[in-house]
Amino acid sequence: MKLTTPLALTALAAAAATFATATTEAPAPVAGKVHGKIVFDGDVPETKPLTIKDDQAKGCCADGEKVDSTDRTMIVSKDGAIANVVVTLTVADAKVELPKEPIVMDQSKCRFEPHIAMVPAGATIAFLNSDSVSHNVHTYSVKNDPLNKTVAAGSKLEMKAEKEEAIKVACDIHPWMLSYAYVTEATHWGITGADGMFTIEGVPAGEYKLDIWHETLGKAKAEVTVAADGSSEAVEVKMGEKKKGGRRRR
Numbered sequence: 222m223k224l225t226t227p228l229a230l231t232a233l234a235a236a237a238a239t240f241a242t243a244t245t246e247a248p249a250p251v252a253g254k255v256h257g258k259i260v261f262d263g264d265v266p267e268t269k270p271l272t273i274k275d276d277q278a279k280g281c282c283a284d285g286e287k288v289d290s291t292d293r294t295m296i297v298s299k300d301g302a303i304a305n306v307v308v309t310l311t312v313a314d315a316k317v318e319l320p321k322e323p324i325v326m327d328q329s330k331c332r333f334e335p336h337i338a339m340v341p342a343g344a345t346i347a348f349l350n351s352d353s354v355s356h357n358v359h360t361y362s363v364k365n366d367p368l369n370k371t372v373a374a375g376s377k378l379e380m381k382a383e384k385e386e387a388i389k390v391a392c393d394i395h396p397w398m399l400s401y402a403y404v405t406e407a408t409h410w411g412i413t414g415a416d417g418m419f420t421i422e423g424v425p426a427g428e429y430k431l432d433i434w435h436e437t438l439g440k441a442k443a444e445v446t447v448a449a450d451g452s453s454e455a456v457e458v459k460m461g462e463k464k465k466g467g468r469r470r471r
């Protein structure tokens with residue numbers, strides 16, 4: 222039987238239509254993206270290098286090498302882009318899978334790496350010491366159990382981070398060493414780079430509140446809508462050292 226009869230053509234067209242309808246009704250979920258920039262409000266502050274005395278830095282690095290003295294608590298570019306700003310959001314019903322391996326915060330060349338570690342609540346942090354000198358891990362936590370212990374060269378300390386909190390982590394042996402474990406119950410997050418930009422991937426369509434945090438500048442909020450096609454308008458948020466009226470942001 223040839224397929225040129227009107228009946229056969231109708232049947233083919235109907236089959237094609239059914240197929241088209243089926244694919245339209247069940248589209249693959251679009252993993253959207255939230256993105257933006259955090260900029261400094263006001264005159265860009267001058268950032269000074271950290272004070273690192275030679276006798277305190279003994280053994281931190283190989284001979285002839287110096288400890289990186291960049292102060293990461295306030296990195297603002299000439300055009301106002303702020304680095305190391307944490308942006309979090311929560312997708313309702315989204316589950317965060319805790320990492321199987323601990324989240325590493327290394328002490329390397331007398332610096333914490335990374336400067337800010339993102340830690341889903343309930344995950345374990347491993348504080349390593351990759352140096353040949355002793356370090357100490359001193360957490361300034363309020364909600365989580367505090368830790369203040371020496372970490373010998375090449376060893377590690379582990380800590381379970383249960384509660385949502387930005388934990389300041391310092392080393393008492395090297396006073397310039399400072400970092401944060403950002404323990405969060407949010408489902409999605411990003412951190413700004415040196416260009417002040419952040420990207421949060423895998424966000425489904427919907428309206429979201431953004432929680433923004435910087436260790437020195439405090440907190441800010443923003444809202445964003447992810448469209449059905451996964452796109453969203455760039456968020457721009459200004460953060461300053463002082464609110465109008467002279468109050469410091471917390």
Ligand SMILES: [Cu+2]
Pocket residue numbers: 328331355356357392393394395398
């Ligand atoms: Cu140290």
